[in-house]
Amino acid sequence: MVELVQASFAPANVLATGLLIFVMLYWVIVIVGLLDMSSLDVEVETDIDGEGIGAVAWLNSALAFFNLGRIPLMFFLSFFALPFWFLSLGVNELLGTHDSWLGFTFILPLAVVCLFVAKLLTWPFVKLFSVMEKEQAPKTTVIGQVCTIMLPANATQIGQAAVQTNGSPLLLNVKTTQGHLVKKGETALVIDYLPENQLYLIEPYESL
Structure with a gap:
């Protein structure tokens, strides 16, 4: 147990560990009722001008590819954080790079891999959230407002x-x-x- 804690807070793993702790604290707060489920939807604001429309459209397409926008951000982040932490500890333990600069070079490749893992894990929930949204959204009452x-x-x-x-x-x-x-x-x-x-x-x- 002590070795796991030490490895979790080693320089090469501290980012993944911090993200996992953040997600766990978030769900604890939701469970005890200090936050409601609507707080799952975190807005990412993008200021654009005429020249930036194409770039923002590309970004929106990339986010949609990973199911962001189809499911709440914090829900996606939960499925990203755990495999990111697990792979970070596993790879650095296997290669002995917990305290080495080489361990930092694995952060981005592992994050990219975990984006695809999170996409796969969250795919069954896309339809669920879509159905929930259809049931909750008043489609015609807001027309004309x-x-x-x-x-x-x-x-x-x-x-x-x-x-x-x-x-x-x-x-x-x-x-x-x-x-x-x-x-x-x-x-x-x-x-x-x-x-x-x-x-x-x-x-x-x-x-x-």
């Missing part, structure tokens, strides 16, 4: 918008009609729901 942009969106990049309700604001995944771009803080009008993509179609809106 004004929303506030939380994350930028255009015709190709998916953003996020909030619609005010009697309770907490309703967060929607959105994209705009062709030729439009909406930025954080702007208002838009929800004009349609796209069931094939589970997205809401919006267009810029300015109140009089």
